[in-house]
Amino acid sequence: MPTMEVDGQMVSWEGKKTILQACNDANVPIPHYCYHAGLSIVASCRICLVEMESPDPKDPAKMVKLPKLTPSCQTPAVDRMKVTSKSPKAVANQKAVMEFLLINHPLDCPVCDQAGECYLQDYSFNYGRAESRFEEDKIKNPKKDIGLHVLLYSDRCILCTRCVRFTREISGSGELAVFGRGAREEIDVFPGKTVDNPLSANVIDICPVGALLDKDFLFSQRVWFLKSAASISPISSGGENIFIHHNHGRIYRIKPRFNADVNKWWISDEARYTWQFVHENRLHACHRMQYGSFVETSWERAYAQTTEDLQKAVRDNGPGSTAAVLSPFASTEEMFLHAKFARSIDPQAWLAVTPPRIDGQDQVFKNPATGAVTFTIRAEKAPNRRGAEKITAHFGGNACALEELAEKIKNKKVMAVLASADPLPGMDKPVLAAIGAAPTLIALTSRHTGLYEKAGLSMPTCTWAEKAGVYENCDGRIQAFQQAIDPLENCRSDGRIFWDLLAHEGTHSAAAVRHEMAAAGLADYANVAIPQVEKPLEVMEFSAL
Template identity: 40%
Template sequence: MSEATNPETPLVNWVLNGQPVQSPAGMTIFEAAKALETTIPNFCYHPGLTIAGNCRICMVESNRSKKPVISCSERIAEGLEIQTESPMAIEARNAVMEFQLINHPLDCPVCDKAGECDLQDYSYDHGPDRSRFDEEKNIRHTKELGPTIDIWGNRCIVCTRCVRFCDEISGTGELCVVERGDRSVVDVFPTVPIDNPLAGNVVDICPVGALISNDFKFEARIWNMRKTDSVCAGCARGCNVEVQSLDGFVKRLVPRENMEVNKWWMCDEGRYDYRYLLADERVTACTKDGEPVEDHDAHETLAHWLQDPGGTLGILVDPYITCEEAFLVEQIASHANNALVGGWKPADGTAQSFPGQFTISGEKAPNRLGVEAVLGKLVFGSQGHALRTALEKGQVSTLIVFAGFPHPDPDDAWVQAIRKAKRRAVFALQAGAWTEGAGLVIPGASPFEKDGTYANEDGRLQRVRSFHAPGDVEWSHDLQRLQAVLRIAGLRPRSLSSSAVFRELADVKKPFHGLSHSTLPATGAPLPGFIPLPVGVEGGSV
């Protein structure tokens, strides 16, 4: 893989399906063909794992061999001629598929993999329409491998992707193949369940429905779900995820490939952390002095507060707001006579890194850098201190708090400080210490319901999208609410989409120059020229 991107690698002339082509030396036939947009079926091959070559489905015809060769492990060479769709190659694949299906239970109707199952897809192309196997199918174990992972052994084709993952990526090595021949199946060692922080990935890489996530089991069929590309907000790593939802409920998160951020993986902490969307404490309606009010009334009240803050206006942001929301915060602050903007961020956890060059960031918030790029590098540092000091002295008369964190972690000093503000409006995801006694509570959107951009710990700007279908959204996200307030207050002419707000932001803020939502690649783009202050430096993040 890395060779493919190196321009100094010499090129090799070879022939693919009768077409003379050039590819960098050292690539396997499979990778080179994939780069040339010719796909070859594969089960055991995974770009992030070592080559095993045990499934044999990727066999192709070669001019250097009388028998078909496996393209995932054979490398290209000068003068090599490869046929991927020749009768020999197809016959070989058909034979492999028939072999794989001998003991397969064909329980697609109840299998949670159905719809995204490689075995299912290839059996449409290469599978026999009936079985010649008259004997009893063998039965292999169905059991829990760990707290989140089940194995349905009958479905296993022993490609060993999961075993290699545990060996190479998580480095924990819990899984192994036990038994031999047609009885071989994946299992854990006695008393050692698979419970590493990356365990959920083995479900994603399993090409069949053998490894099943407990969390998703029987929850939904794949084809019914709405799939939204977004970014995990669990830590500052910003893993690219696909949010899969059904009828407005998130059913599961799966990682998207992004070689610059998370490769093909994500951690279990982020993967299973979506239940807070339905938490009982979730704020679902605006309240004013504890009484439920219409959205419009709440927006109008806040707009009046902004028009007449009655003294110093304080705005407390968190690292969960998007860059676009931060930009609106700055607009509010710049229109006020006397405004203090400060930031608060949750306590750092422990960073973890894994042999497979995958890391979990210790900073447990998704967008500190993005907020700093918009509101200034000191917003979580000395500006935050200044705001807190002013609050503690009772100098702030109107305070707007953004409390969009999924797991409220009340910082006592801050909680005590914000209560000293004369009036307080809170954009809150969940009710708790931050909303207690607040004059105005406005429902906030979770990171999966926001529309905008986050910058991860490397300063890579990535797009987040709401998983709600347009029109299904029960509450508008913070960006729309803020714009509604600003429109009533006369600070903005009308409400715009997040893309339009970002365009304004890119015009004004230097780190965002030249960027736009439509040109932002699916893998994100680094913020050019933005160098955050290192953590711990005086005036930097605290």
């Protein structure tokens, strides 16, 4: 494996890499602004310049020292190279670049959302000068609304052009550009255009300073208060890897989590902003219908009534008169317990899966210059249809589509239904239309609407952020997600509810259910890799850039 020496440390790499790429992979710090692993290399910011010696191509035994500083982001790493980013010449350059970038910078860190995860702030501390020699008035620019989610504070911009390259190379929409020349250069949108493409908010993540900010997160939390959980987007079947940033039981934002095989560095705006349902319109108590109105009931009574109602349906109408409706928004572990519980009461219970909503066709983004696919937003709007199908196939026996189940309910063949509802507003409409007329309807739902209105008994459940589990994306990739926040007041996850109903021993956990699933023959779930977040937030965010 080729190896080079960087600031006294040995760095090895495989394949073709630039000096900066090899150092980033080996966690050897070299400052950089304009370089981003997911974008083309422009070497414009000049803070990554290093001094280097490399073997003479004509006489490899001889080392040649380059007289000038070299951009490490653009220079290929070569075996036996010697690189220093700490020589007096390199350090003088870093200080000069920092001084130049801060000339017109407003230095408004106390009111800037980027503070705490800002390259300019950190590099100013690590590589900058203690004092400014600039005495003239700074250029001031007003903030500008440039898109549905994005605000531009152009006097904080360091003109790294990451955002411009993103809209040209990844979203292919090209709304942003550098306008003007020399001291008048600035980032802006083309006249009459806004940054409203379905991947638009990624420019906020890749902006290394506080020039592009998220309207949704604006002034809502200092980033050093946020905790992070590694999760999977619950919005579509693509299985985009995300971080949920939260504090005191409340979600504040969603950020992309790098996965080379799924979403790389990016996520769709849909995955980023569809989390408010976690805190809206939630149920906090079990309810049962009594004389035409809902009354609160305890978890113990709800559990007892669930078992009694289902057993009564089987007693009165025979096996096969009950059904379990699985939600493709539930984790695979939860669906396993759901089906197991339904079959423990009625061995011929019907299993049905709520069909996911399909929004048109997959949206495929391409780099206009190369034609390479850069991102795909899946049309199927549920994270775990594949998992639901796998569980249904595993249990075998009576299984049917939701429309068929509706027919059976209409013909009084199925009298009792235990349904897990989809958590997103409006998404349980198809299931509601199909099973709303069941004489006995028991709903596991997190929301006050939809199935809750029709159910004779409803139990308040957790959203994906309040539990752990696995989803299987449309490509058959099984991905685990961590619990981010505690279950909201009095809510329980579907998994916990079925664990209790099955009278399983011990405390419910997704890992315990996966163990049980593997023992039952679902071998894919024996060794699921659990994503970990061990680094502090700012280090984690930077490593993703």
